[in-house]
Amino acid sequence: MRQGRGRKRNNDALRMEDVAAQAGVSPMTVSRALRDPAAVSQAMRDRVQAAMQHTGYVPNRLAGSLSSQRSRVVGLIVPGISNSLYAQMAQAIADVLSQHGLHLLIASSGHDSAAEEAAIAAFLGQRVCALILHSTRHTARATALVKAAGIPTVEIGQLTRTPLDLCVSYSGFKAAKAMVMHLGSLGYRRIGFVTLPVHDNERSVERRRGYRAALKELGLPEDPAIIAESEPGFAGGVSAVVQLIERAPDIDAIFFAADVMAVGALFECQRRGWAVPDRLAIASFDDVDLLSHVAPTITTLRIPREEIGRQSAAMLVARLNGTHEGPPVVDLKFDIAQRESTTRAQKNTSGRRS
Amino acid sequence: MRQGRGRKRNNDALRMEDVAAQAGVSPMTVSRALRDPAAVSQAMRDRVQAAMQHTGYVPNRLAGSLSSQRSRVVGLIVPGISNSLYAQMAQAIADVLSQHGLHLLIASSGHDSAAEEAAIAAFLGQRVCALILHSTRHTARATALVKAAGIPTVEIGQLTRTPLDLCVSYSGFKAAKAMVMHLGSLGYRRIGFVTLPVHDNERSVERRRGYRAALKELGLPEDPAIIAESEPGFAGGVSAVVQLIERAPDIDAIFFAADVMAVGALFECQRRGWAVPDRLAIASFDDVDLLSHVAPTITTLRIPREEIGRQSAAMLVARLNGTHEGPPVVDLKFDIAQRESTTRAQKNTSGRRS
DNA sequence: CTGTTAGCGCGTTCAC
DNA sequence: GTGAACGCGCTAACAG
Numbered sequence: 090m091r092q093g094r095g096r097k098r099n100n101d102a103l104r105m106e107d108v109a110a111q112a113g114v115s116p117m118t119v120s121r122a123l124r125d126p127a128a129v130s131q132a133m134r135d136r137v138q139a140a141m142q143h144t145g146y147v148p149n150r151l152a153g154s155l156s157s158q159r160s161r162v163v164g165l166i167v168p169g170i171s172n173s174l175y176a177q178m179a180q181a182i183a184d185v186l187s188q189h190g191l192h193l194l195i196a197s198s199g200h201d202s203a204a205e206e207a208a209i210a211a212f213l214g215q216r217v218c219a220l221i222l223h224s225t226r227h228t229a230r231a232t233a234l235v236k237a238a239g240i241p242t243v244e245i246g247q248l249t250r251t252p253l254d255l256c257v258s259y260s261g262f263k264a265a266k267a268m269v270m271h272l273g274s275l276g277y278r279r280i281g282f283v284t285l286p287v288h289d290n291e292r293s294v295e296r297r298r299g300y301r302a303a304l305k306e307l308g309l310p311e312d313p314a315i316i317a318e319s320e321p322g323f324a325g326g327v328s329a330v331v332q333l334i335e336r337a338p339d340i341d342a343i344f345f346a347a348d349v350m351a352v353g354a355l356f357e358c359q360r361r362g363w364a365v366p367d368r369l370a371i372a373s374f375d376d377v378d379l380l381s382h383v384a385p386t387i388t389t390l391r392i393p394r395e396e397i398g399r400q401s402a403a404m405l406v407a408r409l410n411g412t413h414e415g416p417p418v419v420d421l422k423f424d425i426a427q428r429e430s431t432t433r434a435q436k437n438t439s440g441r442r443s
Numbered sequence: 444m445r446q447g448r449g450r451k452r453n454n455d456a457l458r459m460e461d462v463a464a465q466a467g468v469s470p471m472t473v474s475r476a477l478r479d480p481a482a483v484s485q486a487m488r489d490r491v492q493a494a495m496q497h498t499g500y501v502p503n504r505l506a507g508s509l510s511s512q513r514s515r516v517v518g519l520i521v522p523g524i525s526n527s528l529y530a531q532m533a534q535a536i537a538d539v540l541s542q543h544g545l546h547l548l549i550a551s552s553g554h555d556s557a558a559e560e561a562a563i564a565a566f567l568g569q570r571v572c573a574l575i576l577h578s579t580r581h582t583a584r585a586t587a588l589v590k591a592a593g594i595p596t597v598e599i600g601q602l603t604r605t606p607l608d609l610c611v612s613y614s615g616f617k618a619a620k621a622m623v624m625h626l627g628s629l630g631y632r633r634i635g636f637v638t639l640p641v642h643d644n645e646r647s648v649e650r651r652r653g654y655r656a657a658l659k660e661l662g663l664p665e666d667p668a669i670i671a672e673s674e675p676g677f678a679g680g681v682s683a684v685v686q687l688i689e690r691a692p693d694i695d696a697i698f699f700a701a702d703v704m705a706v707g708a709l710f711e712c713q714r715r716g717w718a719v720p721d722r723l724a725i726a727s728f729d730d731v732d733l734l735s736h737v738a739p740t741i742t743t744l745r746i747p748r749e750e751i752g753r754q755s756a757a758m759l760v761a762r763l764n765g766t767h768e769g770p771p772v773v774d775l776k777f778d779i780a781q782r783e784s785t786t787r788a789q790k791n792t793s794g795r796r797s
Numbered sequence: 798c799t800g801t802t803a804g805c806g807c808g809t810t811c812a813c
Numbered sequence: 814g815t816g817a818a819c820g821c822g823c824t825a826a827c828a829g
Contacts, residue, residue, distance in 0.1 A: 114799080208541075
C-alpha cells in the first residue's frame with residue numbers, strides 16, 4: 090500500500106501522460122501538439138494525433154485553464170433565456186464564440202440585480218475569460234467583482250454613458266424618439282405610449298424619455314391619459330389598448346414600446362371592430378417575425394439584436410486576442426419599418442374622426 | 444531572484460491561503476467553511492466569513508473541480524438557442540439547476556450531428572458533471588464519448604427506446620396520432636398533414652407515423668397529395684396550405700405538426716378568403732402563446748416543454764446526489780387544446796361542401 | 798524542436 | 814475540530 094498522507098491516483102480518465110506514453114513522447118510535446126501544432130515537427134504531430142485517436146483522449150480543460158490562468162468560457166447573463174429577444178442575441182453570441190473555440194455559460198437574472206450579482210460571482214468562480222451582461226444596472230458588489238476580475242466585459246442591454254468596460258447596444262431614447270417623430274410626420278397628433286413597468290425594466294425609462302422628447306419637438310402636449318404601463322406579452326397589449334381608448338377616445342395612434350404588445354393590441358382592435366390603422370394606428374418596438382405576418386402588418390423599429398450579439402462577442406474575442414481597437418461604446422443603428430398599421434388613408438378626408 | 448526553472452507565482456487573484464492568513468487559520472479550514480460549514484466551529488466560520496467579505500475572495504472552482512474530480516457545470520446542447528421551444532426548455536433547466544448550485548453551459552448544434560459531437564467533446568473537456576442532449580441521433584464517436592465519460596446524460600428531444608442513459612420526453616407518435624384521432628372524431632375526413640423536412644428533423648418521422656396510424660384506425664385512406672413537408676416559420680405554413688388546397692380541393696383539415704406553421708397558414712387563409720374552420724380546419728403541434736390570441740384561436744397539442752426541462756434537470760440532480768430512483772425513460776403526457784380553428788359548424792347542413 | 802521542473806489553487810487523506 | 818502533505822492534469826519558463 091501507499092505510505093504518506095497524500096491521495097491515491099485516479100485511474101479513470103486518460104491523461105496527457107497516457108497519450109504521451111502511447112506516442113512515445115513527453116507530455117509536453119502532446120500539450121504543444123494540441124495548442125500550437127506549428128511548434129512541433131510534422132512527425133511528432135502525426136504520432137500524437139494517432140495516439141489521441143487511438144486512446145480517445147479528451148484533454149482536461151479544467152487543468153489547462155488552471156495552469157495557464159485563462160479559460161475559454163464566456164459568461165452571459167440575460168433577464169430570461171426563453172424571451173425570444175434575448176434568445177436571439179444569445180444565439181448570435183454563441184455562434185461567434187464557437188467559431189473562436191469559446192464556450193458559453195448562461196444564466197438568467199429575471200431582471201433582478203441580486204440574482205445577477207450571484208450569477209456574476211458564480212461565473213467568476215468558474216474563471217470565465219469574459220462576461221456579457223444584458224443589464225446595465227448592477228449592485229455595488231457586482232460592479233466591484235467585475236472590475237476586480239479584470240476581464241473584458243460587455244454590456245448589451247442599452248447604451249450607457251458609464252460602461253463597466255465595453256458596451257454594444259443601440260439608443261432606446263433615439264429609437265423611441267425616432268418612431269414618435271415618424272408617427273408625427275405621418276400626421277398623428279394624439280400618440281399614446283405603452284411600456285413595461287418602468288420599475289422592472291430599466292430600458293423603459295429611456296424609451297419614455299424618447300417619447301417625451303419627440304412630443305416636445307412635435308409641439309404636442311404630454312398627456313398622462315395616453316401613457317400606460319402594461320405587462321409583457323399579448324395580454325399586455327390587449328389591456329393597454331382598451332384602457333387608453335377608454336381614457337382618451339380621441340387617441341389616433343399608440344406606440345407599444347416593448348415585446349409583442351402591439352400584436353395583442355391589434356387582435357383586440359379586430360375583435361372590437363376598431364379599424365387599424367383608420368381608427369387607430371399601431372406601432373411596435375421589436376421586429377419580431379410575427380409583425381410582418383399579421384394583417385395589417387405592423388410598423389416597427391428594427392433593432393439590431395443579432396448584430397448586438399455578434400459585435401459584442403466579436404469585441405470580446407478581439408479583446409482576448411489583444412487586437413481590439415476602437416471606442417468602448419458602440420452605438421448600433423436601428424431603422425423604422427413602415428408598414429400598414431400606420432399607413433394613413435388617402436387624403437380624401439381632411440379629418441379622420443368626426 | 445528565483446532559482447530553478449519553475450514558474451513565478453501569480454500575484455493577481457486572491458487564493459484561499461490569503462483568506463486563511465487574514466483569518467488566522469489554515470487554508471483547510473477556509474475550504475471546509477465553504478463546502479461543509481457544519482464541520483467547522485461557529486467561531487471559525489465567522490472569522491472565515493469576515494475574512495472573505497473583507498478581501499472579496501472568489502473561490503476558484505477550476506481548482507476545486509480539478510482537485511475533487513467533479514464540477515458543478517451541466518452541458519446542454521439544443522438545435523438552436525433562439526427557437527422558442529428550445530429556449531423554454533433551456534429556461535426551465537437553468538432554473539432548476541441554479542436552485543441546486545449548478546451552472547449551465549449551452550451550445551447549439553443546428554440539427555447537425557457533427558456539430559453536436561464537437562460540442563459534446565468540448566463539454567467533456569470542460570468536465571461537465573452531466574449532459575442534456577436534445578437530439579436522440581448521435582454520431583458513433585459522440586455515443587462513445589458520452590458512454591466513456593460515465594456522466595449522467597438525459598436526452599429530451601423525443602422518447603427513444605435506446606437511450607444513452609436517461610430520457611425525458613413525450614411520444615411524438617402518440618401526440619400526432621391523438622390529434623388526428625381528435626380531428627377524425629370531429630368529423631373531418633380529408634385531413635392533411637404538414638411537417639418539417641424529415642431529413643432535417645428526426646422528430647418529424649415519429650409524427651408522421653402517428654398520422655398514418657390514426658388514419659388507419661379511422662379507416663381513412665392515406666393520400667400523398669395531402670401530405671407535405673415545408674420550411675419552419677410562418678412562411679412554411681403559407682406555402683403548405685396553398686399547395687395542399689391546390690392539390691386536393693376537397694381537403695377539410697390540415698394538421699401542421701411543427702412550429703408556428705399553423706399560424707402562417709391561418710393568415711394566408713384569411714388573405715385568400717378561405718374560412719377557418721368552415722372551409723378548412725387547422726390544427727397545430729406546439730402550444731405557443733400566439734395560438735390562443737389569433738382569431739380564430741387554433742387547436743393544438745399541449746406539449747409539456749417546460750416540464751421536460753424541469754424533470755430532466757431534476758433527474759440529473761438526483762443522479763448526481765445518488766438519490767435517483769425510477770425508470771430511465773420518462774414519458775410525459777400531453778393533451779389537446781380544442782379551440783375555434785377546428786370547431787365544426789352546427790349540424791344544420793349535412794355536408795360541408797355542397 | 799523537445800524535455801525537465803515547478804506550480805496553477807484547491808480538496809482528499811490521514812494524523813493529531 | 815483542525816492541520817500538513819500530496820496530487821488533480823496541465824502548461825509556463827527555461828535548458829538543451
